[in-house]
């Protein structure tokens with residue numbers, strides 16, 4: 414499903430340019446435009462899902478696939494440690510309403526997050 418008002422739908426379809434690092438039938442991965450760590454990329458389902466709150470039995474297969482791809486990319490990039498983040502809802506910091514997983518690496522991270 415393509416949402417014409419969604420930035421990440423347009424990025425996944427190529428309508429808006431991005432720095433792609435991986436693509437297959439189900440997912441698209443690209444560099445974050447405002448990196449918060451030396452390595453910062455996003456992995457999204459091509460099909461529009463608003464957020465992690467909208468994952469269900471009908472669409473969850475792509476989420477498992479996203480985690481497989483993150484492990485593959487982290488291995489290829491030889492990331493020593495990395496953090497996966499999905500902000501869900503405005504109060505949690507979600508600014509783009511299309512499910513996405515941040516992958517951050519290359520610096521020490523603090524916990525808990527701010």
Ligand code: AMP
Nearest residue numbers: 431444445446447500506507508509510
């Ligand atoms: P969130 O704030 O968790 O919704 O994450 C959205 C992320 O998308 C932010 O880290 C932004 O820097 C990133 N972003 C916004 N527009 C673009 C774009 N055109 N290309 C790449 N990353 C983007």
